[in-house]
Amino acid sequence: MTSSLQADPQRVGEVLYKTLRDRIISGELRPGTRLSVPALAEEFRVSRSPVRDAVIRLVQENLAAETMNRGAEVARISRAELVSLYEAREVLEGAVARLATEKYEAALRRSLLALLTEHRTVAEQGDFARHIELDAAFHREIRQAAKSPVLSRMLDGVQSRVLVAMRSTSLTGGMVQAVHDHQAIFEAIGSGDPEAAEEAARAHIHRLKELLRAAD
Amino acid sequence: MTSSLQADPQRVGEVLYKTLRDRIISGELRPGTRLSVPALAEEFRVSRSPVRDAVIRLVQENLAAETMNRGAEVARISRAELVSLYEAREVLEGAVARLATEKYEAALRRSLLALLTEHRTVAEQGDFARHIELDAAFHREIRQAAKSPVLSRMLDGVQSRVLVAMRSTSLTGGMVQAVHDHQAIFEAIGSGDPEAAEEAARAHIHRLKELLRAAD
DNA sequence: GCGTTCAACACTGCATGCAGATAGCGTCGA
DNA sequence: TCGACGCTATCTGCATGCAGTGTTGAACGC
Known part of the structure; x- marks a missing residue:
């Protein structure tokens, strides 16, 4: 060979x-x-x-x-399936945010803060490609901290298909808004309140899902 | 061939x-x-x-x-992974219960009621094998009504692995208690309150997850 | 009796052969 | 000009060959 x-x-x-x-x-x-x-x-x-x-x-x-x-x-991913992916992603991101908060370690706070700081700059400068990377990295950091192999794997699968589908649409949730949402998630996790963290993460994805729905 | x-x-x-x-x-x-x-x-x-x-x-x-x-x-599924499966299942069952309620159709109420009625009898008679079937059927009915292909597929995968893992453990959530939980989910869906349905479904799985954790 | 060595076996993982099916394209007839 | 037909090229899906590797168990030394 x-x-x-x-x-x-x-x-x-x-x-x-x-x-x-x-x-x-x-x-x-x-x-x-x-x-x-x-x-x-x-x-x-x-x-x-x-x-x-x-x-x-x-x-x-x-x-x-x-x-x-x-x-x-x-795969050609339809708009309907993309919405379905976001329905799943909403609750899965909520779950990992909750678990990451319950298992909170200082290292998570540091890495999230670093990502968030750069993300804010990038969003203001309008660097879309880097925005996508930082957005993905932020969520990846949280789901790794959740230490739930099943949830992580599911989110990996969802995320990859979302990326494929998103390329076919011009829709974006807004870079500045994304940073704002991430800031809220970061604070909720840092406050040690699992319920708040879950809610913040869900709200973030929910907002994106509704944007998708509205864009039909 | x-x-x-x-x-x-x-x-x-x-x-x-x-x-x-x-x-x-x-x-x-x-x-x-x-x-x-x-x-x-x-x-x-x-x-x-x-x-x-x-x-x-x-x-x-x-x-x-x-x-x-x-x-x-x-696959040999560890106790830790089984808990992880239930972490996922908790939020996924919650999500499909909410969606099924939002998309509520009369046919769902009828089929769930039929399953629930038989399940109650079966639980009182102590027929464990049939209990497992009816339990699975109840959840399957709800996730089909949710009409979310992504969530359904994920739950199928979770469910199959849970069945494999469960065979290695003597743990059961209690048949009568299961019927009680299902009754609550049924009523929440029937009442048309998506939030209540999600909460009831999550509580059901959450209880089972805690049983697993405690059985370490 | 017990640990070590080695040889035969079984299986994995990659390569390749081949029949049947499908799509694409040109030809022919109207 | 346009549509029906058939041909050819290509691919899929199953079968099978084969080298390298891990495992098992038996013979052997101690």
Whole structure:
């Protein structure tokens, strides 16, 4: 096997899965793009087996969709499904915010504060790309602090599909407003009140969900 | 291809996936059981390819776990992970109860009432197996009424893993208490108050989660 | 009797062959 | 000009080959 990817420690199929996943999430592979197994095998200079394995996994987590005897393509995420994703995200973000507060450690406060400080500057400067990164990082920090593997995994899945879907829409929740919401979540977590933290996180996502609904 | 399964309309790998999934959930395949691809291929009289596909999907949804170069085995779900599953389930069941209430239709009330009536009888008679079925059916009915594909799928995944984990524990929430909780959820949904429905559903799962925590 | 070494076995993971199905495209007829 | 038909290229999905690796168990030394 001669791979163009230098990942010996891992399985080829695993590397392919992560690579394709990244390309879908980053938008390099747009929704509707056919995931032809032979074509991908040739591109990566591997056989079709590990490619097939990777595609199966992408389909299993709804980042790709397949038709009988027609193979898979990058998932097209409808507006209705995006709303559904946000319905899930609302309660999941609420849950991790609550758990992170219950298991509060000083390190969380420090990292959130650092992210928030930079985010405020970035939002005022209008750097949209960096805003997206910091927004994701803020939520990721909280869900890692919640130490709930099941919730984390679910949110990862939701988040990746949201990113795919968002690329098809021009909608944004507003960078400054996002910083404002995050500030409220940060304060609620810092105050040690799990209920308040859950409520703040839910309100944040709920607001975005309603924006999506209204944009129909 | 000569399959012992009479499913021509579907792919062999799809049928195998569902079959193995059922066997894991039903307990026929116990946690820790090796999922040897050649052995399963021979058992089902198919080649290793579709078996491999099925196992990959089981691993992807955490019903099986694999080690490098050692293949997969049926997932062993720890007590800690079971608690994590219930943390997720708590908010997810809350969310679908709220959505089902918002989208309330008369058919839901009828089906829930029918289930509840039988469940009450069954609980008093102490029929544990039927209790499990009715409990699952009650929650399934609500999440279908919520019409949120993302939430439904997540709950399906949680539920299947909970069933696997529960088989390893002697813990039960109490049949009569379950009926009591379900009655409260039913009434909250019927009253048309989404907040109350969410709270009732969360309280139900929360109680079970605390039982699990206490049983350490 | 007990720990160590080694050899046979079984399986994983990647590669590849192949029949059937599908889509795309050009040809033909009207 | 336009639509129906059929052909070809490509792909999917299942089968199978094979090298490398982990495991098991038996022979061996102590």
